[in-house]
Amino acid sequence: MHRRAFLKNGCTVCLSATVLSAMAASCNITQYASGTLVKDGITLNKNDFAIKKNQSTAYSSFIIVRNDALLFPICIYRFDENEYCAIWMKCAHQGAELNASGDKLQCPAHGSEYNNKGEVTHGPATSNLRTFPVIIRSNELFIDLRKES
DSSP: OHHHHHHHHHHHHHHHHHHHHHHHHTOOOEEEOOEEETTTEEEEEEGEEEETTTTEEEEEEEEEEEEOOOOSOEEEEETTTTTTEEEEEEEETTOOOOEEEETEHHHHHHOEEEEETTOESSSSOSOOOOOOOOEETEEEEETTTTTTO
């Protein structure tokens, strides 16, 4: 094979793989919920994480709770049926609203990144995010906004 043909074929395969992986990553749909504001916190149904596909049920790894009463949204990560983490989506660096992407939260202003437990993984932020206790009551989650976890 000639060098030019090799480069042309190799670049075509490489670009195709990149485009396909980007398309697959963009297929993840962010789940949103408004929750119900109650005394001392917000409640939401555990089924808000459910994604129905054909005849099976999958679960989103996180949902974002947007409620008019909140200054910033809260991202709730689901690790399993009995373990959740609620994170206030306000950057600890300079207070910008964070973006959720898979198992991390990113600041669009200065690039700080946090893991799905709210811990800093990349600066300039030096403090972890504010997290709230999640109490499971039957099929309901209660996010206690009175205190940090």
